[in-house]
Amino acid sequence: MKVGVVGIGHGKFGKREDVTVQELAFEPFKEALDDAGLERKDIDASVIGSSPEYHKQRSISGVIAEYLGMNPKMTYLTEAACASSSAALHNAVAYIKAGMYDVIAVLGVQKMTELTTPEILALMGRVGDVQWESVFGTTFPGYYAMYARRHMYDFGTTEEQMAKVAVKNHFHGVQNPNAMFQKEISLEKALASKPVATPLKIFDCCGNADGAACLIVAGESKAKEISDTPVWLKGMGAATASMSVLRRKELNSLPSSVEASKQAFKQAGVEPKDLSFAEVHDCFTIAEILAYEDIGLAKKGEGTKLIDEGQTYRDGNMPVNVDGGLKAKGHPVGATGASMAVEAVKQLRGDAGERQVDGAEIALTHNVGGIGQYCYVNIYSR
Amino acid sequence: MKVGVVGIGHGKFGKREDVTVQELAFEPFKEALDDAGLERKDIDASVIGSSPEYHKQRSISGVIAEYLGMNPKMTYLTEAACASSSAALHNAVAYIKAGMYDVIAVLGVQKMTELTTPEILALMGRVGDVQWESVFGTTFPGYYAMYARRHMYDFGTTEEQMAKVAVKNHFHGVQNPNAMFQKEISLEKALASKPVATPLKIFDCCGNADGAACLIVAGESKAKEISDTPVWLKGMGAATASMSVLRRKELNSLPSSVEASKQAFKQAGVEPKDLSFAEVHDCFTIAEILAYEDIGLAKKGEGTKLIDEGQTYRDGNMPVNVDGGLKAKGHPVGATGASMAVEAVKQLRGDAGERQVDGAEIALTHNVGGIGQYCYVNIYSR
Numbered sequence: 001m002k003v004g005v006v007g008i009g010h011g012k013f014g015k016r017e018d019v020t021v022q023e024l025a026f027e028p029f030k031e032a033l034d035d036a037g038l039e040r041k042d043i044d045a046s047v048i049g050s051s052p053e054y055h056k057q058r059s060i061s062g063v064i065a066e067y068l069g070m071n072p073k074m075t076y077l078t079e080a081a082c083a084s085s086s087a088a089l090h091n092a093v094a095y096i097k098a099g100m101y102d103v104i105a106v107l108g109v110q111k112m113t114e115l116t117t118p119e120i121l122a123l124m125g126r127v128g129d130v131q132w133e134s135v136f137g138t139t140f141p142g143y144y145a146m147y148a149r150r151h152m153y154d155f156g157t158t159e160e161q162m163a164k165v166a167v168k169n170h171f172h173g174v175q176n177p178n179a180m181f182q183k184e185i186s187l188e189k190a191l192a193s194k195p196v197a198t199p200l201k202i203f204d205c206c207g208n209a210d211g212a213a214c215l216i217v218a219g220e221s222k223a224k225e226i227s228d229t230p231v232w233l234k235g236m237g238a239a240t241a242s243m244s245v246l247r248r249k250e251l252n253s254l255p256s257s258v259e260a261s262k263q264a265f266k267q268a269g270v271e272p273k274d275l276s277f278a279e280v281h282d283c284f285t286i287a288e289i290l291a292y293e294d295i296g297l298a299k300k301g302e303g304t305k306l307i308d309e310g311q312t313y314r315d316g317n318m319p320v321n322v323d324g325g326l327k328a329k330g331h332p333v334g335a336t337g338a339s340m341a342v343e344a345v346k347q348l349r350g351d352a353g354e355r356q357v358d359g360a361e362i363a364l365t366h367n368v369g370g371i372g373q374y375c376y377v378n379i380y381s382r
Numbered sequence: 383m384k385v386g387v388v389g390i391g392h393g394k395f396g397k398r399e400d401v402t403v404q405e406l407a408f409e410p411f412k413e414a415l416d417d418a419g420l421e422r423k424d425i426d427a428s429v430i431g432s433s434p435e436y437h438k439q440r441s442i443s444g445v446i447a448e449y450l451g452m453n454p455k456m457t458y459l460t461e462a463a464c465a466s467s468s469a470a471l472h473n474a475v476a477y478i479k480a481g482m483y484d485v486i487a488v489l490g491v492q493k494m495t496e497l498t499t500p501e502i503l504a505l506m507g508r509v510g511d512v513q514w515e516s517v518f519g520t521t522f523p524g525y526y527a528m529y530a531r532r533h534m535y536d537f538g539t540t541e542e543q544m545a546k547v548a549v550k551n552h553f554h555g556v557q558n559p560n561a562m563f564q565k566e567i568s569l570e571k572a573l574a575s576k577p578v579a580t581p582l583k584i585f586d587c588c589g590n591a592d593g594a595a596c597l598i599v600a601g602e603s604k605a606k607e608i609s610d611t612p613v614w615l616k617g618m619g620a621a622t623a624s625m626s627v628l629r630r631k632e633l634n635s636l637p638s639s640v641e642a643s644k645q646a647f648k649q650a651g652v653e654p655k656d657l658s659f660a661e662v663h664d665c666f667t668i669a670e671i672l673a674y675e676d677i678g679l680a681k682k683g684e685g686t687k688l689i690d691e692g693q694t695y696r697d698g699n700m701p702v703n704v705d706g707g708l709k710a711k712g713h714p715v716g717a718t719g720a721s722m723a724v725e726a727v728k729q730l731r732g733d734a735g736e737r738q739v740d741g742a743e744i745a746l747t748h749n750v751g752g753i754g755q756y757c758y759v760n761i762y763s764r
Contacts, residue, residue, distance in 0.1 A: 020513055045620075051440075051441070052434050052435060052461060053434060053435055053440055056508060056512050057508065057511070057512045057513075058433075058435055058463075058505065058508040058509045058512075059433070059461065059462070059463045059509045059625075059751070059752055059755070061461070061462065062462075062463065062509070062622065062625045062751070062752060062755035062756060063511050063625050063626075063755075065622050065755075066622075066624045066625050066626060066629065066755070070622070071622045071623050071624055071637075071638075072621045072622055072623055072637060072638060072641045073621070073622060074472075074620040074621060074622060075462075075622050075756070076460055076461065076462040076465075076466075076469040076472075076756065077460065077461040077462065078458055078459065078460060078461075079434060079441065079443070079458065079459040079460075079461060080441070080443065080444075080457075080458040080459065081440075081441045081444065083458075084458075087458040090456075090458075091473055091476070093480070093482075094473070094476040094477045094480040094482050095476045095480075096480075097476075097479075097480030097481065097482065098475070098476040098477075098478075098479035098480040099479065100475075100476050100479065123440065126438060126439065126440040127440045127441045127444070129439070129445050130438050130439045130440075131402055131439075238427075238456040239454045239455070239456060240444065240447050240448075240452070240453045240454055240455060240456060240457050241453050241454055242448045242453055243441075243444045243445050243448050244445075244448060247448065255453075255454060256453075256454060259454045369441070369444070370441055370444060373441070373444035373445075373447075373448070374444060374457070374458065
C-alpha cells in the first residue's frame with residue numbers, strides 16, 4: 001500500500017520563549033489539520049518524535065496529546081537523537097501499511113533553549129558512550145571536527161569549502177520565513193568566525209532551536225479522498241551504525257547514511273541523478289559534504305566539487321537544503337526530520353513560493369541521528 | 383496477519399550495580415535469541431522501550447544496538463512512561479503486519495537505581511504537567527493516593543484490602559527467581575509499614591528497579607518456522623487519557639485502561655471470563671484494584687471482592703500477577719511491559735515452573751503509563 005502525506009504544518013524555529021512544549025506542538029498540528037481539511041476526530045493516532053532530555057516536562061507525548069485534544073487515541077514518543085521524528089514518520093507508515101490506523105499525525109517537537117549552551121553541549125556529549133567516550137570530554141562539534149579533519153586529510157577538503165556550505169544555506173534561509181536565521185552571510189565572515197572545535201567555527205555549526213513540524217499521513221485510498229495533492233513516500237531507508245568512533249572503519253563517511261540511502265533508492269526505483277532536490281542533515285557544514293557523497297550525489301571525496309561549482313544552490317543542478325537546512329533554519333533536534341519532510345511536500349506541491357525549485361518532481365530527505373548511529377532517508381514524489 | 387512471540391528473555395530485576403545499561407539489555411536479548419534458536423543476523427530490527435531520563439547514557443537505543451551487534455539494522459527508542467516497552471511491542475507488530483520487517487527484537491530496559499529515591503520521585507513528578515500540576519509538588523505516590531482516597535470514599539475500600547494485594551503479590555514473587563523481592567510479607571507488616579502518601583504505605587508501592595526483558599516477534603508463517611510453540615497476539619488495545627487530574631471526570635477508574643481493554647477484547651473475540659490469568663499494572667496496590675474493575679474482571683466498586691475472596695491468587699478463579707507483579711518483581715519502568723509479555727508467553731507455553739497456572743490458555747497483560755495517560759492491553763493465546 002502506498003502511503004502519502006496529506007497535511008503539513010511548520011512552526012517558526014528559533015528561541016521560542018513564548019510557548020510551552022505543548023503550545024509549540026499545537027501550532028503545526030493545527031496548521032496541518034487545516035491544510036488537510038481534517039478535524040481532530042479524523043486522526044486515529046499521533047506519534048511524537050523528540051529527544052526527551054532537553055525538556056523539563058517529561059513524557060511529553062502524553063501532555064501534548066492532551067493539549068491537542070487527542071485523548072483517548074494512542075500516542076507515544078519515538079527517540080533516535082536528531083532523527084527522532086523521522087523514526088516517528090517511519091512508524092506511522094508501518095501502522096498504516098499494517099492497517100492498524102488509517103490517518104496518523106506525526107509531530108516532531110523540541111524545546112532546547114530552556115537550557116544554556118554548555119548544558120546543551122553536556123547533554124549532547126552523553127549521546128556518546130558514557131563509559132568509553134563521552135567521559136573523555138567528547139562533544140558533538142568535537143566528533144564532527146574529527147570527520148572534517150579526516151576529510152581534509154584524505155581528500156584535501158578546505159575550511160573555505162566548508163564555509164561555502166554555510167554561505168549557501170544562509171542564502172537559502174533568507175527565503176524561509178520559518179528559519180531561525182533569515183540572513184545572508186559572507187564567506188569572509190564565516191571564515192573569520194570563532195572556533196568551536198577546530199577546524200569547525202561558529203558558522204560551521206547549526207543553531208540550537210525550539211521548533212515543531214507536523215505531517216498527516218494516510219494510506220493510498222484514504223489519502224486520495226482527503227487530498228487532491230498527496231505526496232507519496234516512494235522509498236524509505238533506515239539504518240544504524242556504531243556510536244563509538246573507535247569501532248568505525250573510516251571517519252570520512254557515515255555508514256548508516258550510505259546504507260539508508262541504498263535502501264531508499266532501491267525501494268523507490270530511482271537513482272541520485274533522478275532527484276529534483278534534497279534536504280540533507282547539515283548539523284555541521286562537513287556533514288553536508290559527507291551527505292553529498294554518502295547519498296551518491298557526488299563520488300567519494302568529490303562532494304566539495306558540488307559546492308565549489310554552486311550546483312547545490314536552488315538554481316543549480318542538484319539543489320540541497322533550499323529551506324536553509326539545519327544551518328540557517330535551526331536544528332530543534334526532534335523536529336528536524338519532520339521539518340525536512342514538510343519542505344519536501346511543499347516543494348513537490350509547488351507551494352514553496354520564493355524558494356520553489358522549478359519542476360520539482362522527486363525529493364530526498366536525509367536525517368542523521370547523533371553522529372551517525374541512526375539515519376533515515378526518504379524519497380518522495382507527487 | 384497473525385503475529386507471534388517466538389523468543390523470550392528476562393533478566394534479574396533489582397539493584398544491578400554490576401552492569402551498564404547495554405549489558406543489562408544484552409542478558410535477555412541473548413536469552414531470547416537462544417530461546418528462539420536464532421542468531422543476531424536473523425533479527426531485522428530492534429525496538430527499545432525505555433524512559434530515557436533515568437540514564438546517564440542518552441539515546442540508549444544506539445549504544446545498545448551497537449553493543450548487541452545489531453548494526454546496521456534499524457533501531458530506535460519508544461517512550462510512553464511505564465508502558466514504554468508495550469509501545470515498542472505494539473510498534474513491532476505494526477512493522478511485521480506491514481511487511482517492512484520479518485523478525486523484530488523488542489527490548490524493554492531501564493536502569494533506575496543510579497539515582498537516589500528523592501531524585502527518582504522528582505523525575506517522576508515531572509511526568510505530570512510541569513506548568514499546572516507538578517509545580518505544586520505532585521508525585522506518583524501522591525497521584526495514586528488520590529485514586530485510593532476516592533475509591534475508599536466511593537466504595538468503602540479499606541487500607542487492609544489494599545495491603546492484601548501486596549501480600550498476594552509478594553507471595554507470588556517468592557516463586558519468581560527474577561523478582562526483586564522473593565519474600566513473603568504478612569498483612570500486619572504491610573499495614574504497619576511507613577506512610578509514603580497516605581493512605582499508601584511502603585508496602586503499597588512497587589520497587590524502583592533496574593531490569594530488562596526481551597521478546598522476539600514474527601509474522602505467522604515465519605513464527606511457525608522458527609518455533610514449535612509460538613504464542614499469538616490475539617488482541618491489542620492502546621489508548622490514552624489526560625495527564626492532568628483536573629481534566630479527569632472521575633478518579634476511581636483509569637479511562638485509558640477501560641478503553642484499551644475494550645479494544646483488546648473486541649479484537650481477540652474473547653471476554654474477561656475467558657482469561658486464564660492476567661498480568662496487571664500494580665505500581666501501587668490500589669492500581670491493581672482499579673485494574674480489576676477497568677479490565678472487567680470485577681464490576682465497578684467490586685474489585686476488592688476479588689482480593690478478599692483470594693480469587694486472584696495463583697490457584698484462584700482469576701490469577702493476577704502470578705510473577706509477583708510490579709510490587710514484588712520490581713518496576714524498571716521501561717522494562718515492565720516486556721516483562722509482563724514474557725510472563726504471558728512463559729505461562730501459555732506451560733514453562734512457568736513452580737508458578738505455572740494450570741491449563742493456561744488465554745492471557746492478558748495490562749500496562750499503564752504514568753498515572754494513566756497511556757495504557758496498552760494485550761491478549762495472548764497459544
